[in-house]
Amino acid sequence: MKSELKQIRENTWCITGHQLIPVYKTDESHCILLDTGVRGFRDQLEILLLQAGLKPAGIIQTHTHYDHFGSTAYFQEKYGAVVAMPIGEAEISRTLAGIKSHLFVFPIGQLAHDPKYSDIPCRADLLIEEDQTAVTVAGVTFEVLHTPGHAIDHISIVTPDRVCCVGDALFSEPVMAAMKLPYAFDFTKCLDSIESLRGGDWPVMILSHCGIEKPPYDHLIDVNRDRMLAQYREVLSLVDRPMHSVEICDALGEKMGVCPSVPEKAQDLERFLRPYLECMVDRGDLRLVMDHHALCYAPV
Numbered sequence: 001m002k003s004e005l006k007q008i009r010e011n012t013w014c015i016t017g018h019q020l021i022p023v024y025k026t027d028e029s030h031c032i033l034l035d036t037g038v039r040g041f042r043d044q045l046e047i048l049l050l051q052a053g054l055k056p057a058g059i060i061q062t063h064t065h066y067d068h069f070g071s072t073a074y075f076q077e078k079y080g081a082v083v084a085m086p087i088g089e090a091e092i093s094r095t096l097a098g099i100k101s102h103l104f105v106f107p108i109g110q111l112a113h114d115p116k117y118s119d120i121p122c123r124a125d126l127l128i129e130e131d132q133t134a135v136t137v138a139g140v141t142f143e144v145l146h147t148p149g150h151a152i153d154h155i156s157i158v159t160p161d162r163v164c165c166v167g168d169a170l171f172s173e174p175v176m177a178a179m180k181l182p183y184a185f186d187f188t189k190c191l192d193s194i195e196s197l198r199g200g201d202w203p204v205m206i207l208s209h210c211g212i213e214k215p216p217y218d219h220l221i222d223v224n225r226d227r228m229l230a231q232y233r234e235v236l237s238l239v240d241r242p243m244h245s246v247e248i249c250d251a252l253g254e255k256m257g258v259c260p261s262v263p264e265k266a267q268d269l270e271r272f273l274r275p276y277l278e279c280m281v282d283r284g285d286l287r288l289v290m291d292h293h294a295l296c297y298a299p300v
C-alpha cells in the first residue's frame, strides 16, 4: 500500500498506508509525530518526512506497542526529537525489562534479538501525569485525553486544529470486524475509554488502524463496544468445564479460527487471551481452580 503525507486539517497532516501516523507541522521545516509506526516502516517514514522538508522536533506517544514505537528512540537520538508520553507507558518503554514485563510470555532474550522490540527502549523527555489534560511539546500545546485499557496508560491526543488522534482506543469498523480477539490490557477500562469518546465534537478523528472519521462517532463507538463484548462472550462460552489456558487456546482455534502456526503467534495468542480470562475472573464470570498442581479456569 502506497504511503503519502496527506493534509487533514490546517497544520494537522497524516502519513497514510497500512497504519496512520498523525503529523503536526510546527513550521515549514519541523513537525511533531503522534506515534512512529512499526520498525519496518522507518525508512519510508523518514523519507516521506524529509521529502516534505520536515524534521521531527517532537513525538507524543499514545502507548508502548511495537507498532506505534518503531522509530521513537531513533528520531530522538538522530534529530533530538523531544519525546512525551504518559507516565505508565514511559515506565514500560524505558528498558527492555519493562517491555518484557508488559509482554510477559516472551523471554527477554527473544525480545533482545527482535528489532521490533529491541529498538523500543527510550527515555521519555516529558512525562504526562494521570491528571494532566494538556502537554506542550516543541512550543505547541496538545490536549490529552486519558483512554487507558488497550494499554496500561494509553492516551488520545487532540491537536490545536481539533483533530482527535485516538491511537488504538478505537479501531475502524473493518479492522475491528477482522480482529478475532481485539487486544485490551484491561478489558473493563478499555470499554470505559471507548465510551468516554462518545459525544466528542472534534471535526476529525484519526484512528491508527485505520480510519479518518467524521462526527458523529456514536456508530464507531457502538461497533467497538459491541465487538469487544461479543468476543468476551465468545471466549466465555468456550470454558464449559475446568480448563487449562492451553485447552482454551485450542478451543479458540477450533471455534474462532485462531490457529497460530509458529511460537511467536502462539505467544501473542496467550498474551491476547489472558486479559480476557483475568477480566472474567475479576467480574465473577469464571473462577480459578486447581487441577492437581495446575491452574484452571472454570465456569461459575
Ligand SMILES: [Fe+2]
Residues within 6 Å of the ligand: 063, 065, 150, 151, 168
Ligand atoms: Fe496498540
